[in-house]
Each structure stands twice: as C-alpha cells, then as structure tokens.
Amino acid sequence: MQPLIDRLQAMLAQGQDNLLLRFSLGKGYAEQGRPEKAREHLEAAVAFDPEHSAAWKWLGRACLELGDVPGARRAWQAGLAASERRGDVQAGKEMRVFLKRLDKRQGQEPAS
Numbered sequence: 001m002q003p004l005i006d007r008l009q010a011m012l013a014q015g016q017d018n019l020l021l022r023f024s025l026g027k028g029y030a031e032q033g034r035p036e037k038a039r040e041h042l043e044a045a046v047a048f049d050p051e052h053s054a055a056w057k058w059l060g061r062a063c064l065e066l067g068d069v070p071g072a073r074r075a076w077q078a079g080l081a082a083s084e085r086r087g088d089v090q091a092g093k094e095m096r097v098f099l100k101r102l103d104k105r106q107g108q109e110p111a112s
Contacts, residue, residue: 001028019048023055030058035065046078053083053091060098073102 005028008021026042029035042059045052056079063071076095083092 001032004028005032017044019045019052019055022048023052023058026055026062027058030062030065033065035062038062039066046075050078051082051086053079053086053088053095055079056082057091057095057098060095064102069102069106073099076102 005025008025008028011021012025022041022045026038026040026045028038029041030038039059039062042055042062045055046059049055056075060072060075060079063069063075076098080092080095080099083089083095
C-alpha cells in the first residue's frame with residue numbers, strides 16, 4: 001500500500017488534485033491506521049464532491065478513530081443523505097449501521 005500512497009502523494013505534490021486522488025489517499029491512510037492523514041484527504045474529497053458517499057463513510061471512520069464522535073456522526077449523516085440522493089443503497093445501509101452503533105454507544109435512542 002505504501003508505494004501506492006507514495007505515488008499518489010507525488011502526484012499531489014506535482015499539482016494534481018481531484019476527487020479520486022484525495023479519496024484514494026484518504027482511504028489508503030485509513031487502511032494504514034493513520035486517521036489524521038486520512039481525515040485531511042477525505043475532507044478534501046468531499047469538498048470536491050459532497051455527493052461522494054464512500055468518502056463520507058471513510059471520513060466518519062477516520063473521525064471516530066480520532067475520538068471525534070460528533071465529527072463521525074456529521075460525516076455519516078451527510079454521507080447517508082448523499083447515498084439516498086444518489087441511490088447508493090449499500091453505502092447507505094453501512095452508514096445507518098454506524099450511526100445506530102454510535103447511538104447505542106452513547107446510550108441514545110437510535111435515529112430512525
């Protein structure tokens with residue numbers, strides 16, 4: 001994974017910047033257990049396309065790993081709304097589960 005991240009970082013350093021590049025970097029860093037770097041790139045990804053539900057999903061995961069529960073909730077709520085608008089059923093199901101787990105963890109009634 002690191003050679004891919006190195007190549008993507010080099011592309012970014014050369015001035016290339018787009019949704020796919022930022023999403024790939026964010027997901028790659030998240031998979032490496034580097035949530036700070038993941039959040040940085042995933043926030044840039046959703047700035048490029050606020051309807052990219054997978055970027056919201058991974059952003060929520062990064063926020064949660066950083067202990068930012070409100071940030072995770074906001075990301076998954078935004079991602080759920082985007083997934084519903086785009087018809088991205090699987091991502092929507094996953095984010096509903098993540099939100100229910102947050103509610104359960106915080107002793108709240110699950111959002112419907």
